[in-house]
Amino acid sequence: MTWLVTGGAGYIGAHVVRAFAEQGIDVVVLDDLSSGHAGFVPEGVPFVRGNILDREIVRSTLGQHAVTGVVHVAGFKYAGVSVQRPLHTYAQNVTGTLVLLEAMAELDIDRMVFSSSAAVYGTPDTDLVTEETPKSPESPYGESKLIGEWLLRDQEVAAGLRHTSLRYFNVIGSGYPDVYDTSPHNLLPLVFDALLAGRTPRINGADYPTPDGTCVRDYIHVGDLALSHVAAARRLDAGDDIEPVYNLGSGEGVSVGEIMAAVRDVTGIDFTPEVADRRPGDPARIVASGELAARDLDWRMRHTLVEMVDSAWRARLEAKSPRP
Structure with missing residues (x-):
């Protein structure tokens, strides 16, 4: 039993890889390092550098490593940027998923855990x-993730794919001192970079x-998210019944303003953020129930929120610069 983690050299993917390895499940990583880092892949885990659009790679x-299931984390995940780069977003997230599913079908690999997103909901009309909340994505990114879910659904009908999609909310924190969020668009990395450079952090919209x-x-810890990927993979391996989608949500909302207060508490740096455009x-607002995922x-x-921010801050301070 070997699981491939696409995007396994990224912030979230690396946590997923380590969760699999720590539970004794063989894992291999495929990542083009467009946003990931080879140094995030733990020693002893096979790493293939390549893009999921490359059919041969x-x-x-999949074949050389005798892969039996795939955790599909690779993708272009920036909702705001996707509005300016829709074609790139669809190529990476839709065409890339299609290429992966085609290769899996050719090799009779029938298990997938898919990295989806809360962006599929848009601005939901519910607290x-x-x-079951209606899907109404407001960005090409959200649309691309919803299409990915449709591809899995249709491949289940056509080829017997067993799958589940995990809809992420806002992922923060760190489970390891050498793995942290290096995104140039996510909130905490931007805030931390500003503070470390002596600048005032900026938030988008007030x-x-x-x-x-x-x-x-809905802010969730990356380590908790990784553990649920392993749980989903184990259920698929065991042939258990599993829902087609799960929200990995806390059930409680936290504002960006509250995040800023937690950052001040954790870092000991007093600041008032500058406010930029939305x-x-x-x-x-988007906050989700995680009841189904808690059950399965x-x-x-x-x-806690402070613990999540603290773990992210400590990893940012303590981690060595990631290797390209």
Whole structure:
């Protein structure tokens, strides 16, 4: 039993890889290092550098490593940027998923855990999102993730694919001192980089229809998310019944303003963030129930907000510069 993690050299993917390895499950990584880092892949885990759009590399990786299931994390994940780069977003997230599914079908690999997103919901007309909440994505990124879910659904009918899609919310924190979020677009990396450079952090929008005017999100710890990927893979390996989609949500909303307060507490640096314009494609509020995932995938919030921010800050300070 060997699982391929596409995007396994990235921040989230590397946590997933380590969770598999720590539970004794063989794993291999495919990543083109467009946003990942070879140094995030733990020693002893096979690493193939390549893009999921490259059919030959995908097929050879699956075959040479006797892969039996795939955790598909690779993709272009920036909702705001996707509004300016829709064709690139669809190529990476839709065509890339199609190429991967084609190669899996050719080699009779019938298990996939798919990295989806809360972006499929857009701005939901409900205080608490469930898996049945209507989907209305507001960015090419969200649309591409929803199409990915459709591809898996249709491949189940056509070829017997066994699958589940995990809809991520806002992932923060770190489980290891040498792995941290290096995204140039995510909130905490931007805030930390500003503080370390002696600049004032900037947030996007303070005029949303929320209690403090900043976006309200569902912040979850990356290590908790990784453990639920392993749980999903184990259920697929065992042939257990599994839902086609799960929300990995906390059930509680936290505003960007509250995140800023936690950053001040953790870092000991007093600041008042500058307020920039809203980012295109950002909904005002999105908070989800994680009840189904708690029932089936050992999903639970094991960290407080301060603990999540603290782990991210410590990893940012302590980690060596990632190798390209």
